[in-house]
Amino acid sequence: MTTLRDAAATVPATSVALERFAALARDKAIVVCCGSGGVGKTTVSAAFAMEAARLGRRACVVTIDPARRLANALGVAELTNVASPIEGPWPGELHALMLDSKGTFDDLVHKYAATPEQAEGILANRLYKNLSGALSGTQEYMAMEKLYELVEEGRYDVVVVDTPPTRNALDFLEAPGRLTRFLGHRLFQLLLMPTRAYLRAVSVAMQTLMRTLSRVAGAEIVQDAITFFQAFEGMEEGFRVRADRMRDLLGQDSTAFVLVTAPRDDTVEEARWFADRLGESGLSVDGLVVNRVYPRFAVTPHLAPAPAGSALAVLETNLRGYQAINAREEAACGDLVLHLAPAPVVRVPLLDIDVHDVDGLGTIAGHLFGAPTARAAARREPAAPGPSAPPSVPPSDAG
Ligand SMILES: Nc1ncnc2c1ncn2[C@@H]1O[C@H](COP(=O)(O)OP(=O)(O)O)[C@@H](O)[C@H]1O
């Protein structure tokens, strides 16, 4: 195994790609990491923010990860809806927060309500209590809301957003629009009319409908709905203006979208879908991270056939297995790489550690940005970077 380990090397990222990734961490004001669940988005987001802090910038990373992965990756016990500083050996600042979408929605209601009473009325409403958690796209929208709030605060040089681990992650692109459309909806407008005057004016058919609704859904629920909509009166404009500004923010040059994928057909397909959705919104991918790539072995041994059953024969079989996986992984992401060109592509190897502290993140950062420490380490030991001990080739498919 020692021979293989020494020969281990990952696909060398071109220094140009590393430099372009480093430039994203150095220059951008917003970095949005997208990709399907489990590919390493949270890890990459944290690494981006950490790299920015290393470059002397004030960085904040926002995660929506319900699994507390970011807190875990940063080696802290807990994160809240308010940014908390992460201590570390960097000249800049690193802050992190975990999005609480309900809390963010509540803050928003406070912000846009004309009076504290209006805000309290909404927050106490049963429908709101359910809706603020369940309205489709709420989480995605609130992530953008939080992003906007952080950018507006001007407290940070860069805000990194880790999107939710679902296909709906990019709903935030249209979520602001959806919320304002919802608030501008005709039914909503109707319900906003003072109830009595409105009920007098509407047709018998409508009254029958309302009665039926009350019978089916319960009079209380219908009343809740009416008070809910009435409570929002006058707030749509604030939401609309904010949604437009948010959309502008995402389209600016200072915003970067980084797509994260695993070198497997299914996640690559998802990544492609994300890229196309961004494209439909007039946005583009500024960098692709292919994460958890199997190690590559630079040497192709030209040895006499090893005696069957010998240790060498085992190694050879192992090596061929790796090479087959390497080829399959490259085949899986080749089209995507071409599709996203000229976006830079960085391949991060499958590490033999779980990334759960600042050191682990530093290793990831080294692969993403060619950070100074990683480069120095690579000069000291020629085999690095790469996993310290290659795992055995899995019997069947790596992915
Ligand atoms: N290059 C890597 N090598 C080894 N483990 C990794 C690598 N990247 C991420 N991980 C691990 O994979 C798991 C999922 O990563 P995470 O960033 O939480 O994914 P996501 O946010 O996309 O769901 C975590 O346990 C993390 O430590």
Ligand SMILES: [Mg+2]
């Ligand atoms: Mg995550």
